[in-house]
Every structure is written in C-alpha cells, then in structure tokens.
Amino acid sequence: MNSTQVLSLLPLIIVAGASxxxxxxxxIRRNHALxxxxxxxxxxxxxxxxxxxxxxxxxQLLSMDQYAMFFMGLLTAxxxxxAIFAYGYLAHRKSRKEEFYVLLLVxxxxxxxxxxxxxFASLFLGLEILSAxxxxxxxxxxxxxxxxxxxxxxxxxxxxxxxxxAFGIALVYADLGTLDFAGVARMVAGQHxxxxxxxxxxxxxxxxxxxxxxxxxxxxMWTPDIYEGAPAPxxxxxxxxxxxxxxxxxxxxxxxxxxxxxxxxxxxLSILAIASMVTGNLLALFSNNVKRILAYSSIAHMGxxxxxxxxxxxLGAKAVAFYLTAYFATILGAFGVVTMLSSGERDCDQLExxxxxxxxxxxxxxxxxxxxxxxxxxxLTAGFIAKFYIVAAGAGTHIWALILxxxxxxxxxxxxxxxxxxxxxxRPAPDGQTTPLPKIAPATxxxxxxxxxxxxxLGVFPAPLLRLIQFAIGNVF
Amino acid sequence: MILALLLAIVIGGALLAxxxxxxxxxxxxxxxxxxVCLDLALMLFVTARxxxxxxxxxxWREQLNCSWMPQFGIxxxxxxxxxxxxxxxxxxxxxxxxxLISWRDITTAVGFxxxxxxxxxxxxxxxxxxxxLFLFYFSWELMLVPMYFLISVWGGERRVYAAIKxxxxxxxxxxxxLISILALYFAHYGATGVYxxxxxxxxxxxxxAHAALWIMLGFLAAFTVxxxxxxxxxxxxxxxAEASTATNLVLGSLMxxxxxxxxxxxxxxxxxxxxxxxxxxxxxxxVIGILYSAILAFSQTNLMRLIAYASIGHLGFVLLGIFSxxxxxxxxxxxxIIAHGISIGALFLVAGALEKRTHSREIGAMGGLWDTAPxxxxxxxxxxxxxxxxPGLGDFIGEFLILxxxxxxxxxxxxxxxxxxxxxxxxxxxxxxxxFQGPNPHKWRFSDMTPREGLxxxxxxxxxxxxxxxxxxxxxxxxxxASNAPGLWR
Numbered sequence: 001m002n003s004t005q006v007l008s009l010l011p012l013i014i015v016a017g018a019s020x021x022x023x024x025x026x027x028i029r030r031n032h033a034l035x036x037x038x039x040x041x042x043x044x045x046x047x048x049x050x051x052x053x054x055x056x057x058x059x060q061l062l063s064m065d066q067y068a069m070f071f072m073g074l075l076t077a078x079x080x081x082x083a084i085f086a087y088g089y090l091a092h093r094k095s096r097k098e099e100f101y102v103l104l105l106v107x108x109x110x111x112x113x114x115x116x117x118x119x120f121a122s123l124f125l126g127l128e129i130l131s132a133x134x135x136x137x138x139x140x141x142x143x144x145x146x147x148x149x150x151x152x153x154x155x156x157x158x159x160x161x162x163x164x165x166a167f168g169i170a171l172v173y174a175d176l177g178t179l180d181f182a183g184v185a186r187m188v189a190g191q192h193x194x195x196x197x198x199x200x201x202x203x204x205x206x207x208x209x210x211x212x213x214x215x216x217x218x219x220x221m222w223t224p225d226i227y228e229g230a231p232a233p234x235x236x237x238x239x240x241x242x243x244x245x246x247x248x249x250x251x252x253x254x255x256x257x258x259x260x261x262x263x264x265x266x267x268x269l270s271i272l273a274i275a276s277m278v279t280g281n282l283l284a285l286f287s288n289n290v291k292r293i294l295a296y297s298s299i300a301h302m303g304x305x306x307x308x309x310x311x312x313x314x315l316g317a318k319a320v321a322f323y324l325t326a327y328f329a330t331i332l333g334a335f336g337v338v339t340m341l342s343s344g345e346r347d348c349d350q351l352e353x354x355x356x357x358x359x360x361x362x363x364x365x366x367x368x369x370x371x372x373x374x375x376x377x378x379x380l381t382a383g384f385i386a387k388f389y390i391v392a393a394g395a396g397t398h399i400w401a402l403i404l405x406x407x408x409x410x411x412x413x414x415x416x417x418x419x420x421x422x423x424x425x426x427r428p429a430p431d432g433q434t435t436p437l438p439k440i441a442p443a444t445x446x447x448x449x450x451x452x453x454x455x456x457x458l459g460v461f462p463a464p465l466l467r468l469i470q471f472a473i474g475n476v477f
Numbered sequence: 478m479i480l481a482l483l484l485a486i487v488i489g490g491a492l493l494a495x496x497x498x499x500x501x502x503x504x505x506x507x508x509x510x511x512x513v514c515l516d517l518a519l520m521l522f523v524t525a526r527x528x529x530x531x532x533x534x535x536x537w538r539e540q541l542n543c544s545w546m547p548q549f550g551i552x553x554x555x556x557x558x559x560x561x562x563x564x565x566x567x568x569x570x571x572x573x574x575x576x577l578i579s580w581r582d583i584t585t586a587v588g589f590x591x592x593x594x595x596x597x598x599x600x601x602x603x604x605x606x607x608x609x610l611f612l613f614y615f616s617w618e619l620m621l622v623p624m625y626f627l628i629s630v631w632g633g634e635r636r637v638y639a640a641i642k643x644x645x646x647x648x649x650x651x652x653x654x655l656i657s658i659l660a661l662y663f664a665h666y667g668a669t670g671v672y673x674x675x676x677x678x679x680x681x682x683x684x685x686a687h688a689a690l691w692i693m694l695g696f697l698a699a700f701t702v703x704x705x706x707x708x709x710x711x712x713x714x715x716x717x718a719e720a721s722t723a724t725n726l727v728l729g730s731l732m733x734x735x736x737x738x739x740x741x742x743x744x745x746x747x748x749x750x751x752x753x754x755x756x757x758x759x760x761x762x763x764v765i766g767i768l769y770s771a772i773l774a775f776s777q778t779n780l781m782r783l784i785a786y787a788s789i790g791h792l793g794f795v796l797l798g799i800f801s802x803x804x805x806x807x808x809x810x811x812x813x814i815i816a817h818g819i820s821i822g823a824l825f826l827v828a829g830a831l832e833k834r835t836h837s838r839e840i841g842a843m844g845g846l847w848d849t850a851p852x853x854x855x856x857x858x859x860x861x862x863x864x865x866x867x868p869g870l871g872d873f874i875g876e877f878l879i880l881x882x883x884x885x886x887x888x889x890x891x892x893x894x895x896x897x898x899x900x901x902x903x904x905x906x907x908x909x910x911x912x913f914q915g916p917n918p919h920k921w922r923f924s925d926m927t928p929r930e931g932l933x934x935x936x937x938x939x940x941x942x943x944x945x946x947x948x949x950x951x952x953x954x955x956x957x958x959a960s961n962a963p964g965l966w967r
Contacts, residue, residue: 362589379618388655392549395659407656411649418625418644422637425630466548 001059008056008064010049011072012112018042019105026098036087039101040080043108047076060180061122062113070321070472071115071248078240078328079108081447085332085339086233088441092343093141100140107133107237111245118256120169120179123249127165127213130242131158137237138230144345150229157212157222165209171202185258203265207272213246216306217275220299224287227295232347235291236335239298240328247305251320255312269310273402276303277409284416291349293416294334297375300413301327307402308390315393321469322389326374326382326458333451334371336444337364343438357424360437365424367452374455376417377410382458479523480541480555480606483565484599486516491595498588509576509591513598517569524562536960538562545612550662550672554609558961559954560811561605564738567818568605568731570940572598574933575723578826582721582833583631590631593623597727604735610658610674613743617654617699620732621647624724632719639712639719643728646712650702657695661747664688680746686754693748693755700744703736706759706796707766710789714777717785718838722829725781729788729825730818737795737814741807745799746962756800760883760890763800767793768893771900775907780828780838783908784821787864790901791817791872797894798879806882807965808955809875815951816871816944820863823937827857830930831912834923840908845917850925854913856934863941865905866898871944 006013022038025031050073058064083104090097110130117123135158139151173179175198176187188199212219227235259265280300287293305327308319341348341364348354358365374383387410394403458465490512498505527538539557557565575594583590596619603616621644629640658674665682666672673679684692702709717725745752767790774786791813798810828838830853835842847854863870866877876898884891926934944951959965 358586362586373622378622379615384615384618391655392659392662395656395663403656407652408649411645411652414645414648415641418641422629422640425626426637463544463546463548466546470548 004054004056005058008054008058009062010053011046011064011069011076012062012109012116014046014049015042015076015105015109015112018046019102019109022098022102022105026102030096030098032087032091032097035098035101036083039083039105042105043076043080043083046112047073047080050076057118058116061119061125062116063118064116066472067248067252068116070469071244072112074325074328075108075111075115075241075244078244078332079104079237081332081336081451082233082237082241084443084447085236085336086231088444089231089233089339089342091441095141095143100137103133103136103140104237107137108241111241114245115248117249118181118252120172120181123253124162124166124169126245126249127162127209130245131162134158134234134238134242137234138226140234141231146229146346147231150226153222153229154226161209161212161219164205164212168202168205168207168209171198171205175199175202181253181256185256188258188261200262200264203259203262204268207265207268210246210250211272214243214250214302215295215299216272216302217279217299220276220279223299224283224292224295227298228289228291228349232291232335232339232342235294236332236339239294239331239335243298243302244324244328247302247320247324251309251312251317254309255317260312266310269306270399270402273303273306273310274405276300276306277405278303281409281412281416285412287416288351289349290338290351290354290420291347293351293420294331297413297416298331300409301375304387304390304406304410307399307406308393310399310402311390311393311397314396315389316397317473318466318469319386319389319393321473322462322465323386325465325469326386326455329451329454329458330371330374330381330383333367333448333455334375336448336451337368337371340364340441340444340448341438351420351423354420354423355426359427364448367448369421369424370452370455372417372421374459376414380456380459382455382462384459385462386458478541479519480539480557483516483519484555484602484606486512486519487595487599487602491592491599494591494595495588498586498591502584502587505588505591506576506580509595510573512595513569513572513576516602517566517573520562520566520569523557524566540608542608545609549611549674551611551674552609553612554675555606555612556608557606559956559958560738560741560961561958563811563815563951563954564605564734565602567734567815568598568601571726571730571818571822574822574826574937575726577929577933578726578829579721579723580929582723582829586630590627593626594723594727596623597627597731601731601735605738608676610661610676610679610743612674613676613739614651614655614658617735617739618648618651620735621651624728624732627724627727628716628720631721631724634719635715636719639715643712643716646702646709647699650699650709653695654699655695657692660688660692660695664692676743682747684748686750689748689751690754693744693751696739696744696747697755697759700736700740701759701796704733704740704792704796705736705789707762707769707789707793710766710770713789714782714785717781717825718779720781722825722832725784725825725829726822729785730822733788733792733795734814734818737792737799737810740796740799741811741965742962745965749964752800753802756802757887759796759800760887763793763796764890764893764897765793766790766796767897768900771897771904774904775900777904778839778841780831780840780908780912781825783840783904784824784828787824787901787904788817788821790897791821791864793897794876794879794894797883797890798875801879801883801890802886803882804965806879806886808952809878809880809882811875811955812878812944812948812951813872813875816863816875816941819937819941819944820860820870820872823856823860823934823941824864826930826934826937827853827860830926831857835919835921840911842919843912843921844919845913845915846921847913848917849922852926852931856926856938857913858909859938860934860941861905861909865901869942869945871941871948874945874948 113126215223284296374381377387494505541555545553600619607613770790777783798806
C-alpha cells in the first residue's frame with residue numbers, strides 16, 4: 001500500500017480516528033460540549049478531505065473513486081447535522097450523553113465503507129459496523145421503554161437480515177468463486193461455468209438483505225416502530241445516513257456486477273419498487289403519528305429511488321444521487337423540527353401536538369411546511385426537481401408502467417403531507433390548554449435555516465449540484 | 478428584461494410582504510398593492526410604447542432567454558405577444574382588485590396572506606409568459622400551494638375539505654401533464670438528438686398519431702381540470718363556497734384564464750392533428766357543460782356556488798370556441814376569457830360585499846336589498862346582465878363570435894349552445910330578483926357601497942362597456958399574435 005492509497009482513505013481514517021479521540025476524551029473527562037466539538041471537527045475534516053483526497057482503488061475491498069467521495073461527502077454532512085440536532089436534544093437530559101457521539105461516528109464510518117465498497121466482504125463489514133452501532137443509538141435513552149423496545153426489535157430483525165445477506169453472498173461465492181464486484185461481472189459476462197441455479201437465489205437473498213436496510217416493501221415492517229421508538233435525531237440518522245450508504249452500495253453493486261443484465265432481477269426490483277410506493281403511501285394515510293407518517297413516507301421514497309435505479313443505464317444513476325441529496329436535506333429538516341419540539345419523556349410525535357403550530361411558532365411551522373412540500377414534490381423545493389429527474393430518467397428508458405404508478409402514488413402521498421400541513425395551520429381552540437413549547441436551541445435553528453435555504457435553492461437553481469453530480473458520477477457509470 | 482422585472486417585482490413583493498406583516502398589517506398590504514400596481518404600470522407602458530411606435534406588428538414583443546439547467550436543456554425563456562399581453566393585463570388588473578378587496582376582509586396572518594396571493598400572481602404570470610415547457614410546468618405548479626393555503630387558512634367552515642379536493646384534482650392532472658411533457662421531450666430527442674424543452678423547437682416534433690394522442694391527453698387532463706370542464710368541474714363550486722372573496726376572484730377568473738390560454742398556446746400548436754381528432758368529444762362535453770351548469774346554477778342557494786356554476790357555463794363557451802376549428806370562434810373565446818374574468822370576478826365581489834353585510838352566502842338570507850343599498854344592487858344587476866350576455870357588454874361579443882364561428886363548423890353544437898345563453902338568463906335574473914327585489918323579509922338596513930368598492934366595481938363596469946362597444950384593440954393584439962401560430966388563427 002503506497003502513500004497515495006493511504007491518502008485516498010483519508011475520509012474514512014479521519015472519522016475512525018475521531019471516534020477513538022472522542023472515546024479517549026470521555027475516558028479522561030466527561031464533557032458534553034467537548035465531545036460534541038470533537039465530533040463536529042472530525043466530520044467536518046472528513047467532509048473537506050473528501051474533496052481533496054486522491055481518487056482510485058485504495059485496496060481490493062474499497063474503491064475510493066469520485067463516486068465514493070461524493071457519497072461520503074453527503075453522508076458526513078448529514079451526520080454533521082444529526083450531531084447538531086442531538087446536541088440540543090440531549091443537552092437537558094440526565095442520562096450520559098457523550099457516548100452517543102462515539103456511536104454516531106462509528107455508524108457513519110460503517111455507512112461510508114458501504115459507499116466505497118467494491119467487494120462483498122467490505123459490504124458485509126460496513127453493514128455490520130453500521131448496524132452494531134445503530135442498536136446502541138436506537139436504544140440510547142434506555143430509561144424509556146419505547147427506545148429500548150425499538151432497539152431490541154431492530155437488533156433481532158437486522159440480525160436476521162444480515163444472515164440472509166451472508167447466506168446470499170455465500171451462494172454467489174460458491175457459484176462464482178469470487179467476491180469482487182468486478183470479478184462477478186466478468187464471470188457473469190463470460191458465463192465461465194456459472195450456473196444460474198445458485199446465482200439467482202444468491203442474488204435474491206442479497207437483495208432481501210439490502211431491501212431490509214432500505215425498508216423496501218415487503219421488508220418494511222420494522223420501519224414505523226423504529227422511527228417512532230428511536231430518539232428523533234437517531235431517526236433522522238436512520239432515515240438518511242443508514243439508508244443513503246446502503247443505496248450508494250446498491251447502485252454500485254447493481255451496475256458494476258452486471259446485475260442489470262438479468263431480466264429476472266429487473267422484474268424483482270420492479271415488484272419491490274411498486275410494492276414500496278403503494279404500501280408506503282397507503283399506510284401513511286391512516287397514521288396519526290408524525291414519526292410514523294415519515295417512516296411510511298420513507299418507504300415510498302425508497303420505492304421512487306428504486307425506479308431511478310432501474311433506469312441506471314440512462315439518467316438513472318445521476319437521478320439517484322440527486323434524489324438522495326434532496327431527500328437528505330428535506331428529511332433532516334423535517335426531523336430537525338421534530339427534534340426541536342421534543343423535550344419531554346416522549347418525542348413530540350402525535351399529530352395533535354402540531355395543531356396550530358403556525359399561530360405559535362410561525363417560522364418553525366413554515367420550515368416544516370417547506371419540508372413537507374419538498375417531500376411531496378412541489379415546485380420551488382428540491383423534492384420537485386428530484387422527482388422530475390426520476391420521472392425523466394424513467395421516461396428516457398421507457399419504463400412507463402413504473403412512472404405511472406409513481407405519479408399516482410405520489411398524488412396519494414400529497415394527501416397525508418397536506419393533512420400534516422393543514423394541522424399546522426389549524427386554529428387552536430380558544431379555551432383548550434396548549435402544551436408549552438420547549439425553548440429554541442440556537443444551533444438547531446441555524447441548521448434548520450440552512451436546510452431550508454438548501455431545499456429551496458436546489459428547487460430553483462439545481463444547476464450547480466447537477467454539474468457536481470455529472471462530474472462525480474458521470475465517469476463511473 | 479422587462480419580463481424578468483415583471484416577475485421579480487411580484488416575487489420580491491411576496492417576500493417583503495410576509496415579514497413586514499409582523500411589523501404592521503398595513504405595511505404588507507401596501508407592499509402588495511405597490512408591487513402589483515408597479516407591474517400593471519409596467520405592462521401599460523409596454524402596451525402604450527408598442528402602440529405608439531407601431532413596431533411590434535408581429536411576433537414576440539418582448540423576449541428573455543437565458544440558461545437555467547443546461548444539463549437538461551432547460552432554459553429560462555419568457556416571451557410576450559399579443560395573446561399573452563391581453564391576459565397579463567387582465568391578471569394584473571384583477572390582481573390589484575384582489576389586493577384592494579382583501580384590505581379589510583383579511584385580519585389574521587396578513588403578511589402570509591399577501592405572500593400567497595402575490596406568489597399565485599407570479600405563477601399565473603409565469604404560465605402566461607413561459608416559452609419553455611419546463612418553466613411552464615414549474616409556474617403551473619407554483620400556483621397550487623399558495624392557493625391551497627388561501628383556501629385552507631382563510632376559508633369558511635369546510636375549508637380543509639375544499640382545499641384538499643382542489644389540490645388533489647389539480648395536482649394529479651398536473652402530474653399527468655408532466656409525464657406528457659417528458660414523453661414529448663424524449664420523443665424530440667429520439668427524432669433530433671437534442672434535449673430541449675423549447676416551445677418553438679418542440680412544435681415540429683414528428684410523432685406517430687397514436688403517440689401524439691396519448692401525449693396530448695396528458696396536457697388536456699391538466700388544462701380541462703383547471704379550467705374546469707364538465708365532468709371535472711366538481712372542485713370549483715366546493716372551493717368557491719368556502720374560499721374568501723379575493724380567492725374566488727383568482728380561482729374563478731384568473732386560473733381559468735391560464736388554463737384556456739394554455740390550450741391555445743400549447744395544446745393546439747403542439748398537437749394539431751390529435752386535437753382535431755379529440756375536438757368532437759370536447760365539443761360535446763363543452764355543450765353538456767353549458768346546459769348542465771345553467772341548470773345547477775339555477776338551483777343553488779349559496780351565492781358563491783351559483784357564480785361558480787355560471788363561470789363553468791362561460792368556460793364551456795370558451796372550450797367550444799377553442800376546439801371549433803374556426804379562427805373567428807377562437808377570437809371570441811379569448812374575448813370571452815377576458816370578459817368572463819371581469820364579469821364573474823365582479824359578481825364574486827358583489828357577493829362578497831353582500832356577505833360582509835348580511836353575514837351569509839345564502840340567497841335566502843337576502844331579498845329586497847334595493848331600497849337599502851341601491852348602488853350595490855345596481856352593480857349586481859349590471860354584472861348579472863353582463864354575465865347573461867347582454868349586447869353592448871364584453872361577454873356578448875365573445876359569445877356571439879363563438880356561436881357564429883361554431884355555426885359554420887359544428888352547426889348542431891352551436892344551436893344547442895345558444896339555448897345555454899337562454900338558460901343563463903334564468904339563473905342571472907333569479908339571482909337579481911331573489912337578492913335585490915321583492916320584499917325585505919329580514920329587515921336588512923346597512924350602508925351602501927364604500928368608496929373602495931365603488932372604485933373597483935366602477936372600473937370593472939367601464940372595462941366591460943369598453944370591451945362591448947370597442948373590442949377592436951383586443952382583436953388587433955390577437956392579430957399580432959397570429960404570426961406565432963399561423964395555423965391557428967386563420
């Protein structure tokens with residue numbers, strides 16, 4: 001391993017180092033602000049290094065190319081915002097706060113490894129690093145029953161899905177004798193004794209494992225419970241960093257291993273996409289819990305991105321990258337608002353808690369509305385350009401049925417986003433007592449303002465991000 | 478450049494009006510009024526300049542074309558010709574009216590109200606000016622959310638239901654249009670190898686008859702839902718029954734105008750053959766709409782719903798004129814859009830003024846108001862007569878031309894539609910009789926028109942008279958637009 005290769009691993013090394021430094025700092029002296037600052041510094045340094053680190057295949061396992069760097073930048077940025085939310089969220093709680101950031105850094109590291117992995121071994125490693133720290137993060141407020149329950153649920157379900165994934169990888173290895181994505185592609189293309197008998201079941205099992213992480217229907221059962229039970233900043237993390245890293249991996253796996261050549265797999269993916277779009281949007285209609293609504297909506301959104309994935313021969317890969325960026329900014333903003341309003345034992349997740357928020361906290365309500373509209377894909381927001389991009393990618397590869405379902409289900413989706421938005425603007429009953437609103441955390445407000453600007457900026461002038469994505473992803477696929 | 482300024486002023490006004498509303502409601506009202514008046518002055522200046530110099534005899538008077546999202550071939554391309562000019566003037570005029578009549582009516586969250594109102598105006602102007610299909614779709618969708626808020630925050634009892642119904646209808650049809658726009662975009666790429674949303678470039682896209690029909694249907698869905706055409710009209714009466722007066726003005730008069738404009742500007746030139754093929758169906762639906770809405774209008778007890786159905790009837794005439802295939806009827810359709818915007822808008826204002834005084838939108842709560850408010854009642858009579866097509870007023874010219882033009886191409890449709898004119902007499906006169914004449918069972922005593930109402934309604938009356946007696950300037954402007962779509966106007 002030469003120095004260039006080491007340098008190209010810099011974003012990963014920095015985050016890993018930051019977690020160790022944070023751990024040492026805790027051992028010496030417990031100080032919430034200090035660990036928080038160390039975390040932010042680590043994530044920021046990693047973000048910056050993603051721009052300058054040399055590109056290339058660093059090891060057999062990790063390919064630190066333009067594509068990986070783009071997603072690493074995205075993941076560290078999201079993690080940076082989550083850390084800020086967590087600071088405001090944890091500040092007034094009695095439980096020990098410092099380890100949260102260590103877990104956060106390690107989870108981010110796992111997700112970054114996923115984005116860079118070009119080998120099934122690193123896939124599995126990254127996934128396990130991510131999952132193991134997520135168990136801790138989800139159940140972090142262990143004096144409350146709800147997070148604890150969610151943590152155990154996630155532990156059991158994620159453990160079994162990892163088993164599926166491992167078995168799938170084993171089948172692929174038994175068939176092809178290689179675990180390298182490029183090697184798999186060579187074998188599949190050349191048909192060197194590759195029998196489909198093992199390969200197809202293997203691929204389907206791998207897809208099931210990945211589908212679980214992405215919460216694609218029918219592997220979505222865990223999502224609403226985990227979203228509801230986990231502390232709001234952790235939910236934001238699960239929605240963005242965890243799913244984003246996995247999707248970056250899926251996109252690379254899909255196009256580098258030659259999986260897009262199998263019509264069977266395309267059919268399976270289409271079914272997953274349709275099931276996710278329909279299930280997510282329909283289930284969200286019947287929920288009165290904001291975190292659960294966002295969980296169901298995330299199922300649908302992953303279905304939308306899957307549509308773009310199927311068009312990855314055309315504009316799809318770029319559409320995925322743009323959609324994930326827009327979705328990150330939006331969903332972070334939405335959970336940022338939830339975090340800001342959550343101070344008590346239970347997070348502020350009932351729809352009635354938001355009744356008439358506009359008349360009490362107009363700016364916060366408008367931020368939330370902007371995020372909801374972006375999730376619904378309304379113009380002037382990032383969500384609109386992102387959905388437009390996916391529809392364009394789909395239309396370019398003539399997958400009309402999927403596009404039509406996307407359009408119809410997103411019209412259904414509008415209904416529940418509007419329901420939440422309408423709640424914000426409802427006039428509170430004049431005699432009803434209103435729950436006191438928690439104090440505003442300055443750092444969180446700053447981040448929310450920034451995210452709102454990003455969401456609207458991407459909705460009006462997406463050209464710079466499009467150029468960046470073209471530069472980062474155009475060469476890989 | 479003037480076009481960019483036009484949009485910048487409204488959007489800037491919206492962004493200013495909101496935060497300033499927290500300082501004092503009056504400030505944000507004034508900001509909104511100044512922004513719209515500035516725009517109106519700007520457009521009047523453009524009109525007067527071209528009129529004086531006689532320069533823009535044909536083609537685009539003003540254009541702005543700059544890069545927006547080059548990766549997709551999306552450009553920020555605005556253009557103004559005679560057709561868009563008359564409708565932009567209508568929009569800004571009614572925009573001023575909407576700002577003025579909300580002055581006293583809206584007392585909660587005033588800054589946010591004007592923010593939404595101005596943003597809708599920006600969306601409407603964007604639709605009327607864009608020459609890039611992406612920009613067009615963007616503006617088209619931009620109108621929705623602010624309108625949703627206008628209905629759901631400042632509406633009546635069942636405002637949330639009405640707002641969501643409005644939103645779902647228009648958004649779903651808008652998404653179908655998005656698919657069509659993209660299909661056209663890729664068809665154009667397939668034929669020429671160039672990615673572009675440019676209006677002029679897409680016009681000549683070679684399409685198979687089958688593909689053209691399907692793509693056209695996506696556009697048609699969006700336009701006929703927004704207009705609205707029978708049988709997609711059900712959201713309009715519901716929305717009008719709940720929304721405030723100014724919102725109804727925008728909803729009933731301006732949004733319909735944008736939909737009709739979009740059919741003339743985009744649907745007919747982009748798909749000449751497919752739209753000819755679909756024309757018989759549309760004409761049948763338009764004629765059904767004319768008669769059906771007249772019957773329903775007659776049986777309404779809620780004043781706003783009555784006016785909404787009257788509006789649907791007028792828009793049936795507009796559709797008839799547009800799809801009749803006759804250039805004369807097309808001119809009549811544009812004339813009707815303008816006159817309908819003013820007369821129906823004014824009826825909404827009269828209804829709003831009555832509501833403010835009687836605290837009800839039910840016709841049954843009124844009656845015999847002529848004695849206590851003669852000037853307001855007179856205005857109500859005037860606009861009801863305008864809406865039923867009295868000669869000498871703008872609506873008459875439009876409907877007359879539509880019927881003459883359609884008679885040559887679709888005789889039976891023209892004959893049945895003229896019965897619709899007759900039917901309109903019934904509901905218009907019923908409104909006048911039930912509200913203003915006869916005994917005064919509720920013993921209403923209230924003040925007559927305020928100076929602000931008098932000014933607004935007076936200007937609208939004058940405009941209707943002017944359009945009815947001297948419609949030539951409008952036709953001149955349209956003749957100038959004809960060179961942009963030569964197949965359409967002759």
